[in-house]
Amino acid sequence: xxxxxxxxxxxxxxxxxxxxxxxxxxxxxxxxxxxxxxxxxxxxxxxxxxxxxxxxxxxxxxxxxxxxxxxxxxxxxxxxxxxxxxxxxxxxxxxxxxxxxxxxxxxxxxxxxxxxxxxxxxxxxxxxxxxxxxxxxxxxxxxxxxxxxxxxxxxxxxxxxxxxxxxxxxxxxxxxxxxxxxxxxxxxxxxxxxxxxxxxxxxxxxxxxxxxxxxxxxxxxxxxxxxxxxxxxxxxxxxxxxxxxxxxxxxxxxxxxxxxxxxxxxxxxxxxxxxxxxxxxxxxxxxxxxxxxxxxxxxxxxxxxxxxxxxxxxxxxxxxxxxxxxxxxxxxxxxxxxxxxxxxxxxxxxxxxxxxxxxxxxxxxxxxxxxxxxxxxxxxxxxxxxxxxxxxxxxxxxxxxxxxxxxxxxxxxxxxxxxxxxxxxxxxxxxxx
Numbered sequence: 071x072x073x074x075x076x077x078x079x080x081x082x083x084x085x086x087x088x089x090x091x092x093x094x095x096x097x098x099x100x101x102x103x104x105x106x107x108x109x110x111x112x113x114x115x116x117x118x119x120x121x122x123x124x125x126x127x128x129x130x131x132x133x134x135x136x137x138x139x140x141x142x143x144x145x146x147x148x149x150x151x152x153x154x155x156x157x158x159x160x161x162x163x164x165x166x167x168x169x170x171x172x173x174x175x176x177x178x179x180x181x182x183x184x185x186x187x188x189x190x191x192x193x194x195x196x197x198x199x200x201x202x203x204x205x206x207x208x209x210x211x212x213x214x215x216x217x218x219x220x221x222x223x224x225x226x227x228x229x230x231x232x233x234x235x236x237x238x239x240x241x242x243x244x245x246x247x248x249x250x251x252x253x254x255x256x257x258x259x260x261x262x263x264x265x266x267x268x269x270x271x272x273x274x275x276x277x278x279x280x281x282x283x284x285x286x287x288x289x290x291x292x293x294x295x296x297x298x299x300x301x302x303x304x305x306x307x308x309x310x311x312x313x314x315x316x317x318x319x320x321x322x323x324x325x326x327x328x329x330x331x332x333x334x335x336x337x338x339x340x341x342x343x344x345x346x347x348x349x350x351x352x353x354x355x356x357x358x359x360x361x362x363x364x365x366x367x368x369x370x371x372x373x374x375x376x377x378x379x380x381x382x383x384x385x386x387x388x389x390x391x392x393x394x395x396x397x398x399x400x401x402x403x404x405x406x407x408x409x410x411x412x413x414x415x416x417x418x419x420x421x422x423x424x425x426x427x428x429x430x431x432x433x434x435x436x437x438x439x440x441x442x443x444x445x446x447x448x449x450x451x452x453x454x455x456x457x458x459x460x461x462x463x464x465x466x467x468x469x470x471x472x473x474x475x476x477x478x479x480x481x482x483x484x485x486x487x488x489x490x491x492x493x494x495x496x497x498x499x500x501x502x503x
Contacts, residue, residue: 086153097403171473173405180409194270199305274404294400297361304361340418347462350455352398373428413468
């Protein structure tokens with residue numbers, strides 16, 4: 071899509087304002103609005119728009135100028151806003167060199183690496199869960215804890231909202247598979263068909279933005295917090311991945327007992343081998359580790375199996391095989407997360423790393439059984455995950471030293487800030503010690 075094509079779309083949809091979107095290193099969406107005449111006359115598609123990189127955590131104040139260069143392929147009229155469109159930007163230095171710590175740039179480099187190794191595409195289907203807060207909801211209509219999966223209306227009081235959001239996604243070109251109420255009593259999910267890795271990451275960003283914006287029409291508030299309630303299921307961001315050579319899914323082997331090729335097994339092995347370090351990216355908040363506990367379907371054990379929801383990696387029951395990685399949560403920076411998964415999987419293919427499948431419910435295994443099977447577990451807190459990330463050269467190289475070190479610095483500060491705070495639980499447990 072070039073400027074001429076975009077100009078036609080602008081005229082057809084009577085666009086007056088263009089939102090320029092990019093994601094910072096911590097995964098937060100950043101947006102600024104440009105009047106359409108300035109967008110066209112200033113040729114932002116080729117020249118980019120300057121912004122202060124220090125204000126979003128990318129640069130030091132003394133050298134903060136950066137460019138947001140819109141990607142014309144992402145231009146999208148917004149069906150839920152009048153006369154507005156969005157376009158996603160990649161980040162550049164002022165000399166028009168790609169900014170190495172830009173999350174979208176990192177994922178693009180990763181895809182290029184997979185293509186150099188003979189894989190034409192990495193297809194990903196993300197499943198993003200979220201909670202809806204409805205402050206006017208009557209208490210007697212509330213569901214019991216963790217009893218919400220697939221409930222119908224009127225117990226599912228957000229059906230019309232999810233339908234509206236799904237209609238918007240469809241109008242924007244996304245193939246919605248279904249939407250439904252999740253296990254938590256105010257938890258929801260919309261699932262789409264797979265996209266190439268960069269487009270899948272773009273979708274996660276767009277879903278968060280659109281979900282919150284449309285929620286205001288229904289007087290709802292949305293949270294993608296990993297664990298908003300102590301007694302309810304946490305929210306995950308599951309990722310289904312498959313490698314393709316042209317139109318062929320190289321994970322498929324119909325003669326295998328699980329339908330998996332050796333390539334798929336090595337890819338799984340690579341992810342499991344690096345998963346303790348990946349946790350720093352997949353589960354990047356202190357709250358994330360309150361979700362990663364037994365009995366809430368959040369995986370904590372480094373294992374894989376067909377269908378098994380007690381393992382970190384599950385192989386869903388379907389003919390066109392994919393690998394479902396289940397530990398990430400919606401607080402992740404999806405660009406970094408997908409990049410880390412792909413690099414880890416490629417490393418597994420390169421080194422032919424394999425793990426034997428664990429078909430039992432790991433939650434019901436004894437400690438001795440877990441030890442006998444050699445099953446490790448994810449880190450139990452953010453600092454432990456960051457230490458694993460720092461020690462993993464494959465992941466550090468995947469993200470790039472610039473981005474990785476900046477990410478670690480920010481998350482370490484978050485940890486220290488948290489540890490400096492005294493909470494009500496400190497007084498409850500320790501005041502009389």
